[in-house]
Amino acid sequence: MDEYFADGIVQVAVTGTVVRIDFGTHAMPDEDAPPQPEQQNDAPPIMPRMRLVMPVEGFGQSVALLEQVLAKLISDGVLTRLPGNQGPVAAAPRPGPVASPAPPAGGRSPNFPS
Numbered sequence: 251m252d253e254y255f256a257d258g259i260v261q262v263a264v265t266g267t268v269v270r271i272d273f274g275t276h277a278m279p280d281e282d283a284p285p286q287p288e289q290q291n292d293a294p295p296i297m298p299r300m301r302l303v304m305p306v307e308g309f310g311q312s313v314a315l316l317e318q319v320l321a322k323l324i325s326d327g328v329l330t331r332l333p334g335n336q337g338p339v340a341a342a343p344r345p346g347p348v349a350s351p352a353p354p355a356g357g358r359s360p361n362f363p364s
Contacts, residue, residue, distance in 0.1 A: 260298045269309040271302045 256273035263270045274296040304312070320339070323329045329339040 254300055256300065257296050260296055264306065267306050269304055269306055271304075271309075272298045273300045273302065274298045 254273070255275065257275045258273070260272040260274040262272075276294045277297040278294070320329070324331060324339065327342050330342045331339050
């Protein structure tokens with residue numbers, strides 16, 4: 251089975267009994283272009299990369315399944331709803347960095363004897 255990566259959905263179009271879902275990834279910045287001050291802290295735009303076409307019945311079943319997965323991710327604390335409880339979701343805050351173990355006595359790794 252082929253796997254594809256998408257940062258998100260760009261567009262959904264319904265034509266008759268067919269649903270077309272365009273998935274996209276963040277556009278890579280032009281390496282030769284100087285950085286734009288207003289874009290330095292913003293994520294690049296999502297550009298369409300792949301289209302999934304399915305019948306409306308399959309789309310409806312998919313939405314029901316995805317709603318179940320979303321509810322589980324929220325209940326597990328992986329995602330959190332933004333204010334209003336109806337809108338988009340965001341990644342739940344992650345705990346701070348994990349402390350590294352103390353270096354071995356003598357400052358040398360037992361994995362690399364000298």
